[in-house]
Amino acid sequence: MTDSAAFEPLAMDFDGAGDGGERALALLLLSMADDEFVIGFSDSEWTGIGPILEEDVAISSLAQDELGHAQALYGLLVNTVADGRDADAWAYDRPPEGYLHARLLDHHRGDWAMTIARRYLYDTADAARLEALAGSSHQPLRELVAKIRREERYHLMHVQTWIERLADAGGESRARLVAALATLAPDAGTVLAPLPGDEALVRRGIVTEAFATIEARWRDAVGATFRSLGLPTLPPTADPDHARSGHSDAFRALHAELTMVRQSEVGATW
Amino acid sequence: MVMTAPLPTAAAVRSLLRSVVDPEIPTVSIVDLGLVHDIRVDARGIAVELLPTFVACPALEVIRSAAIDALVGLGSPVDVSFTFAVPWTTDRLTDAGHAGLRKAGIAPPAPPADVRCPFCESGNVAMDSLFGPALCRSLFYCRACRQPFEAFKPI
Numbered sequence: 001m002t003d004s005a006a007f008e009p010l011a012m013d014f015d016g017a018g019d020g021g022e023r024a025l026a027l028l029l030l031s032m033a034d035d036e037f038v039i040g041f042s043d044s045e046w047t048g049i050g051p052i053l054e055e056d057v058a059i060s061s062l063a064q065d066e067l068g069h070a071q072a073l074y075g076l077l078v079n080t081v082a083d084g085r086d087a088d089a090w091a092y093d094r095p096p097e098g099y100l101h102a103r104l105l106d107h108h109r110g111d112w113a114m115t116i117a118r119r120y121l122y123d124t125a126d127a128a129r130l131e132a133l134a135g136s137s138h139q140p141l142r143e144l145v146a147k148i149r150r151e152e153r154y155h156l157m158h159v160q161t162w163i164e165r166l167a168d169a170g171g172e173s174r175a176r177l178v179a180a181l182a183t184l185a186p187d188a189g190t191v192l193a194p195l196p197g198d199e200a201l202v203r204r205g206i207v208t209e210a211f212a213t214i215e216a217r218w219r220d221a222v223g224a225t226f227r228s229l230g231l232p233t234l235p236p237t238a239d240p241d242h243a244r245s246g247h248s249d250a251f252r253a254l255h256a257e258l259t260m261v262r263q264s265e266v267g268a269t270w
Numbered sequence: 271m272v273m274t275a276p277l278p279t280a281a282a283v284r285s286l287l288r289s290v291v292d293p294e295i296p297t298v299s300i301v302d303l304g305l306v307h308d309i310r311v312d313a314r315g316i317a318v319e320l321l322p323t324f325v326a327c328p329a330l331e332v333i334r335s336a337a338i339d340a341l342v343g344l345g346s347p348v349d350v351s352f353t354f355a356v357p358w359t360t361d362r363l364t365d366a367g368h369a370g371l372r373k374a375g376i377a378p379p380a381p382p383a384d385v386r387c388p389f390c391e392s393g394n395v396a397m398d399s400l401f402g403p404a405l406c407r408s409l410f411y412c413r414a415c416r417q418p419f420e421a422f423k424p425i
Contacts, residue, residue, distance in 0.1 A: 054398065054399040054401070054409070057399065057401050057402065057403065057409075058399060058400065058401035060401075061401040061402075061405055062401070064326050064328075064405060065324070065325070065326050065405060066326075067326060068324065068325040068326020068327070069325055069326070071325075071326070072325050072354075140354075143353075143354040143355055143356075143357075144325075144354045146354070146357045147322075147325055147354050147357040147358070148325060150357055150359070150425050151324060151325065151405075151425065154400060154401075154423065154425075157400065158400060158401070
């Protein structure tokens with residue numbers, strides 16, 4: 001069991017959500033939905049101020065995709081937990097400490113190099129996670145993942161091009177990328193840190209491999225790319241017991257922003 | 271004694287759905303876009319299942335309500351929902367769908383090397399950006415007629 005303090009309020013939230021397997025499924029769906037929601041909202045802040053017009057459009061598209069994936073994943077969670085909360089309630093009506101996104105996404109979007117470095121680390125880890133869900137025994141998740149993976153292919157092509165461009169450019173571009181990776185890399189593995197109930201997820205075939213196995217494969221792949229670009233090796237995950245809790249001030253500020261309209265008129269129909 | 275109207279056929283439902291278009295591509299019906307996954311008609315009513323092109327497509331609700339509007343005249347309760355039962359892919363576009371896209375100035379989906387300009391048919395084109403003004407499209411430039419154009423992303 002990882003991070004039990006952070007998951008405690010959720011254990012209460014999931015009363016009536018069936019046995020331990022259902023709870024593990026709910027935690028998986030919520031952590032994935034929160035990951036997509038937070039990176040999607042955070043990257044959408046580039047809309048209108050992207051470094052060049054094409055990238056303004058691209059990052060806005062990527063952010064829109066992630067928000068759509070979050071909405072669909074919250075939708076699956078609504079059916080799993082079935083406590084009367086809809087997708088919007090899950091997305092907007094929790095305090096900052098109730099979010100389960102990975103610590104990698106707690107960082108401010110920073111400069112363009114920071115955004116690209118974070119997208120690279122997240123998208124590659126997310127792709128490894130989606131691969132292990134492609135054969136999931138949970139049919140609604142398997143179907144959604146099949147659709148999402150077709151879209152994420154474009155995300156990977158985009159971010160692979162950019163990380164090579166920044167790394168090969170030398171000068172300030174490379175220096176900023178290296179600085180961004182130094183900040184982010186210790187948190188990169190948090191996306192694939194085991195969830196409470198990891199064993200139940202594997203036993204039931206909801207995830208086809210343990211997260212430790214998925215993480216090792218992702219690390220090998222990213223390591224090979226970094227070696228070919230002469231970038232520093234990925235360090236081990238810092239503080240793996242708090243991979244999805246103890247959120248940062250940067251996230252609290254983002255949370256205040258993203259809940260602002262919803263909170264301005266509680267219960268309103270928009 | 272209550273007279274029961276005959277149930278509409280699935281073919282009649284499909285035919286009416288041909289009047290429903292993507293609000294951003296008014297030259298292509300949702301049938302030719304390959305959005306219609308399933309049509310069921312029974313005593314409970316008409317149930318239509320549609321496939322989203324992209325998960326985050328903002329046009330979904332508009333398409334759903336337009337489909338309901340198109341079918342209410344049949345006199346049965348109408349339910350239109352979206353499903354991920356099979357992933358929508360660009361292979362689902364019909365020939366009429368391809369023609370409709372060209373008419374709207376959008377190149378039909380193809381590998382980047384095979385994209386042709388929807389205005390002059392030239393293959394002398396270059397991709398400007400993988401991402402365009404909608405999730406489903408990329409940006410290209412035609413060197414022959416010197417027009418920028420959008421191409422449907424193969425997915």
